[in-house]
Amino acid sequence: MNWLSDNVNQLALLGAAVILILTIYVAGKYIRQMKTEKSTGVLAEENWDGIGEYKNELPAGWAYTFLGTIIWGMWYMIAGYPVDGYSQIGEYNDEVAQHTKMFESKWANADHETLKAMGEGVYLVQCSPCHGIAGDGMDGKAADLTVWGSADGVLETIKKGSKGLGFPMGEMPAGLLSGDAAKKVAEYVAGGMKGEQPAEFATCAGCHGPDGKGMGGMAPDISTYGSPDFVQMVLDHGKKGFIGTMVSFKGRLTPIQEKAVGTYILSLSHGE
Amino acid sequence: MFHWLEKRPFFFSVGVFLVIAFAGLIEIVPDFAQASRPVAGTKPYTLLQIAGRQTYIKDSCNACHSQLIRPFKSETDRYGPYSLSGEYAYDRPFLWGSKRTGPDLHRVGEYRTTDWHENHMWEPTSVVPGSIMPAYKHMFHQNVDLETAYAEALTDKIVFNVPYDQPGMPKLGNSKEDFPAAQKMALEEAKKIAAEMKNQDVKDAVARGEIPEIVALIAYLNSLH
Numbered sequence: 001m002n003w004l005s006d007n008v009n010q011l012a013l014l015g016a017a018v019i020l021i022l023t024i025y026v027a028g029k030y031i032r033q034m035k036t037e038k039s040t041g042v043l044a045e046e047n048w049d050g051i052g053e054y055k056n057e058l059p060a061g062w063a064y065t066f067l068g069t070i071i072w073g074m075w076y077m078i079a080g081y082p083v084d085g086y087s088q089i090g091e092y093n094d095e096v097a098q099h100t101k102m103f104e105s106k107w108a109n110a111d112h113e114t115l116k117a118m119g120e121g122v123y124l125v126q127c128s129p130c131h132g133i134a135g136d137g138m139d140g141k142a143a144d145l146t147v148w149g150s151a152d153g154v155l156e157t158i159k160k161g162s163k164g165l166g167f168p169m170g171e172m173p174a175g176l177l178s179g180d181a182a183k184k185v186a187e188y189v190a191g192g193m194k195g196e197q198p199a200e201f202a203t204c205a206g207c208h209g210p211d212g213k214g215m216g217g218m219a220p221d222i223s224t225y226g227s228p229d230f231v232q233m234v235l236d237h238g239k240k241g242f243i244g245t246m247v248s249f250k251g252r253l254t255p256i257q258e259k260a261v262g263t264y265i266l267s268l269s270h271g272e
Numbered sequence: 273m274f275h276w277l278e279k280r281p282f283f284f285s286v287g288v289f290l291v292i293a294f295a296g297l298i299e300i301v302p303d304f305a306q307a308s309r310p311v312a313g314t315k316p317y318t319l320l321q322i323a324g325r326q327t328y329i330k331d332s333c334n335a336c337h338s339q340l341i342r343p344f345k346s347e348t349d350r351y352g353p354y355s356l357s358g359e360y361a362y363d364r365p366f367l368w369g370s371k372r373t374g375p376d377l378h379r380v381g382e383y384r385t386t387d388w389h390e391n392h393m394w395e396p397t398s399v400v401p402g403s404i405m406p407a408y409k410h411m412f413h414q415n416v417d418l419e420t421a422y423a424e425a426l427t428d429k430i431v432f433n434v435p436y437d438q439p440g441m442p443k444l445g446n447s448k449e450d451f452p453a454a455q456k457m458a459l460e461e462a463k464k465i466a467a468e469m470k471n472q473d474v475k476d477a478v479a480r481g482e483i484p485e486i487v488a489l490i491a492y493l494n495s496l497h
Contacts, residue, residue, distance in 0.1 A: 044275060092343035092354070099345060125350065129400055130388055138399060141391055245385040245468070252352065252383070 100254070107256050112263065116272075119264025122257050126249070127265075135268045143243060149226045150269040151183075151190035158182045164240035165233075169207055169219040176203050193223045226270070228262030235261075310361035316434045317362060317495065319442050319458040320483070322424050323416040324492025327485045328367070331408060338369035339378040339496070352379040362434050374405055381496040386468040389490045394471070411485040412474055418455055418483065422447065425454075462487045465494075 003009050041054040058066075107114070124133065132138040135145035147153050159182070161174035177185060181200040188198055193212050201212075204222075209215040212223035224230045235258050238248030253261065277284045317325060328334065341347050343354040355378050360366045384392075388399065393411060396403035426444045428434040436444050442454035459478070465487050466478040474484050 046275060046279060088343050089354075092345070092348075095345055096348075126383070129384075129392075132399075133401070141387070141399065244387040247383050247385060249383075 103254070104256065110256070110260075115260040115263040116267055118257070119260035119262070122253065122261040123264050126253070127261065130246075131265075135265060137243075140243060142246065143241075145265045146268045148269060149190075149231075149266045151186045153269060154186035154189045154222075154225065155182055158186060160242060162241065164242075164245075165220060165237045166239075167214075167219050168217070172207070172219075189222050190226050192226065226266060228259045228266065231262030231265060232258045309358055311356050311358035314359055314361055316428070316436055316441060317425070318440075318461060318491070319418060319421050319425060319454050320461045320488050320491045321495050322492075323418055323421040323458070323483065324485075324488035324490070325367075326421060326424070327411065327416060327489045328492060331411075333377075334367045334369045336371065336373035336405070337375070337377045338372050339366075339376065340368040341376055341378050347376070351376045352382055362428070364428060364432060377493070377496060379497055381494045384493070386465055386490050386494065387470070389493055390469050390471060390486070393486060393489070408486070411489060412471055413477075414485050415477070415482050416485050416488045418458055419451070421458075422451055422454055458483065461491060465490055 004013070039054070041056075044053045044055050047053070107118070110118070123131075123135075130138075130142040131145055132142075137144040147156060157172070158177050159175060161172050163171040177200055181198075184198045185200050185204065188195070188201065189204075189212065204212070207215070207219045208222050209219075212221065214221040220230070220233065222230075224233075232255070234246070235249040235253065238250075239246040249258070277287070339355075341351045341353070341355045348354055359378075360368075391399050392405075393408045395407050395409075396405040422442075422444070425434075425436060425442065426447065429436045429444050436442070442457050443450045444454070459481060462478050462483045466475050469475065469487075469490075471486075474486060477484050478487060
């Protein structure tokens with residue numbers, strides 16, 4: 001009787017016994033009643049082949065409830081539903097609008113740490129299946145975000161070139177600079193292009209413009225490289241590059257979420 | 273109060289019928305409304321995509337994956353816009369599924385890519401540590417049955433009026449004459465996908481004119497928007 005040690009089984013057994021006893025009692029009562037009782041009451045006028053029927057008034061409470069539901073039903077069909085129509089989509093839209101408003105006012109001026117924490121959440125859900133939980137790109141399956149966005153990332157780009165962001169200028173060729181020159185330019189670009197411009201940047205200026213801003217959208221604005229703005233640009237564009245395809249997140253994340261996830265992934269390569 | 277009805281059985285039956293039919297009508301009428309017509313931009317499946325869909329059904333992906341995004345914020349955040357009835361106009365049978373052991377796949381084409389699927393189907397834990405999804409390595413060397421896919425497309429066209437007569441879709445009709453062209457079209461599509469894959473056996477097979485199941489499956493998954 002091991003199974004009886006489980007209290008759910010005990011309860012079920014008790015319930016079954018109660019139902020059995022009640023059934024026997026109630027059925028017995030009616031059988032006895034049928035044997036001994038004479039029926040009384042007023043017969044309805046009609047009978048069918050000699051079989052009659054007592055007039056059996058509906059219990060008042062039941063009848064009023066029944067009538068009430070019929071009236072409510074008609075109201076609901078004719079006025080309630082079409083006029084004051086509930087719809088799941090409507091509820092969804094309200095919920096989203098409300099949430100967006102709350103979200104935007106609450107996090108409009110979020111500080112760095114808050115953005116990073118929010119970004120980590122977004123990252124783990126949306127990005128980690130491709131970039132890996134640690135952001136390392138899982139053996140070259142996607143961009144290594146522990147490098148991308150830093151001076152080493154620019155160096156890598158100079159070495160290998162870049163394609164697939166969909167700029168009118170097209171592809172950036174590989175190996176435009178090498179050695180110290182490449183390093184100097186990489187530091188300069190990753191540093192937000194502040195301070196004195198190295199002479200070697202002239203190689204880059206042909207496409208990215210002397211100020212690095214991309215000549216009005218012909219090439220990416222690399223003066224923002226290493227900032228969430230640049231990540232935001234990547235998320236909007238998507239990228240079909242040498243490693244594989246990065247999907248576009250246009251419309252899938254809110255601007256605040258994009259900024260947050262940008263802040264988070266850049267913290268990986270900036271060593272914060 | 274009801275004796276009057278009880279004494280008129282024919283009239284009573286008609287009354288009962290009307291009351292019950294009303295409930296039925298309320299359910300059916302919206303189906304004839306514009307809302308359930310194909311959503312603009314919904315395209316019939318190409319042969320390769322149908323073959324992939326058949327693979328999807330054969331390997332019971334729908335036992336663990338749904339294809340129906342409900343209008344809840346938590347779902348639209350994860351999967352994209354909620355599903356519309358008209359998006360399933362060419363799905364026969366639809367693959368809504370009823371259980372989510374894995375995530376919904378109705379818009380997976382928007383956020384997963386050919387190379388990702390290749391890694392994931394070969395060995396799910398290589399990209400999602402701790403994944404309990406089975407690996408589907410056999411799809412990399414088993415070929416699809418394009419003739420069955422053709423037959424399904426033809427049936428869809430004839431029986432269900434699926435509009436296959438448009439540019440970019442295979443010509444369907446006389447299977448003897450039209451099948452080779454349709455097969456060639458599917459192979460062209462397969463080549464584009466194989467070009468983005470890394471598995472050499474798959475690339476070789478496609479170069480030989482074969483279509484491994486994985487290629488068709490990825491074509492199908494990429495078509496889910």
